[in-house]
Amino acid sequence: MTIYEKIVRGVKWHAFESITYQILLFSHRFALYKVMGPSLFGALGCIFASVYALVFLGSFGFNDSLIAFFSDISSNKNSCKHFFIQQGIPHVCLLITIPICLWILPISSGISALSFNVFIIAGLLFIAESLRIMLRILLQLTFINKELACIDLIGLCTYLAFVWSLWLYGVTLTPWLVLAPLACISCIQVIILSMYSINWYTNLPDNEQGQPLSYKRIMRVRFFSYTHHALSSQFMSNFIVPYSAYIWGLEYASLTKLLVSVSQLITTILKHTVGFSSLALFSHFKHAPHAEKQSIFQLINRFLFGSLFVTIFLCGILYSVFKSYIPMMQTHTALIVLLLCVLTLENLFITCESAYLSEERPDTMAIMYALGAGVLYTLFYYQATNHILLLALSFLTVRLLSLGALTIILTQRWKN
Numbered sequence: 001m002t003i004y005e006k007i008v009r010g011v012k013w014h015a016f017e018s019i020t021y022q023i024l025l026f027s028h029r030f031a032l033y034k035v036m037g038p039s040l041f042g043a044l045g046c047i048f049a050s051v052y053a054l055v056f057l058g059s060f061g062f063n064d065s066l067i068a069f070f071s072d073i074s075s076n077k078n079s080c081k082h083f084f085i086q087q088g089i090p091h092v093c094l095l096i097t098i099p100i101c102l103w104i105l106p107i108s109s110g111i112s113a114l115s116f117n118v119f120i121i122a123g124l125l126f127i128a129e130s131l132r133i134m135l136r137i138l139l140q141l142t143f144i145n146k147e148l149a150c151i152d153l154i155g156l157c158t159y160l161a162f163v164w165s166l167w168l169y170g171v172t173l174t175p176w177l178v179l180a181p182l183a184c185i186s187c188i189q190v191i192i193l194s195m196y197s198i199n200w201y202t203n204l205p206d207n208e209q210g211q212p213l214s215y216k217r218i219m220r221v222r223f224f225s226y227t228h229h230a231l232s233s234q235f236m237s238n239f240i241v242p243y244s245a246y247i248w249g250l251e252y253a254s255l256t257k258l259l260v261s262v263s264q265l266i267t268t269i270l271k272h273t274v275g276f277s278s279l280a281l282f283s284h285f286k287h288a289p290h291a292e293k294q295s296i297f298q299l300i301n302r303f304l305f306g307s308l309f310v311t312i313f314l315c316g317i318l319y320s321v322f323k324s325y326i327p328m329m330q331t332h333t334a335l336i337v338l339l340l341c342v343l344t345l346e347n348l349f350i351t352c353e354s355a356y357l358s359e360e361r362p363d364t365m366a367i368m369y370a371l372g373a374g375v376l377y378t379l380f381y382y383q384a385t386n387h388i389l390l391l392a393l394s395f396l397t398v399r400l401l402s403l404g405a406l407t408i409i410l411t412q413r414w415k416n
Helices: 003-036 038-058 062-068 077-109 113-140 145-168 175-202 215-231 233-248 250-284 290-325 327-331 333-358 362-383 388-415
Strands: none
Touching (some): 003 145, 038 175, 062 077, 113 175, 215 333, 290 388, 333 362, 362 388
């Protein structure tokens, strides 16, 4: 089977898994909103958002380095072993250290036992999800898409069955009861993915030739990819929930969490179909001629824009269905338009991110995001109070200009 055939097969499995997964997850979150109430669901949303924001920021660019250097890592066992000893082991130790340091805070603050239990589970969930995402990214580049889709869907269905079985038996759902089963299932998935990763490693060539990857080269990619993710939508979509709780209260945070769920529905579908496919293609064609890379870039972009149009249309239907069940959606249309614009527009950058990462140039993406963030912060400071729709239009203009600039820089690089 050729790489292109593997990519097409992967797109089909990713599309099936991501659409099914996100529909189930969104239905679960909507049901939790109705069962737990806006305030408690808003608090739970802040916990989830904080954990996953920390997962993305806590990777410190390691996951992106797997993608950028996969062709080198997978060349032989010696290169793979050297990379994971040099980068993987310290990274795992750091992941374990982060929640331990955070656990010291509630102990010293005299927080209640119940809240501390939630804090403990959130820390365990952070470690398990960080490892799960890391292993999943590695295995996606090896094209075992069917197995990964089954692992994700079976894990989610098991989690949903357990949580809602408790509710049917009359158990009151609390943040701890929602978080604890997810942490346990995530740990089981880490064990399964580790077994697949070991099997992949044992099938690598035993060739001892080749120079180990430069530590400075890897850390450069990690630093700039980390900076990029700190400014990107992956962080923004999780940061905005606790931020809205701080500014407007937990009820607004619950509405924001539902909107984030809609945007994540779009993002996850596109990331799993277009994003992972483009990452795999660019990583395997890292040393291909520039003309071939440019044709791949154009092909993926055509598929991306078509997929984005379809998913936005479907989410519009979802909004029209659910707005009658949530009164706040009927009275805050401008806020909803702004948030969906902010959270969804970043999907246009999926192909650029994949291409720049495979070229080991995340610094260009980071600089462009920093400039855009500076402009948008200035616009927000002067317009947010009275011109919320104008702010959304300004955001759209700035991001489209950034996308155009990144595309021109990349095509010029491939022409030289």
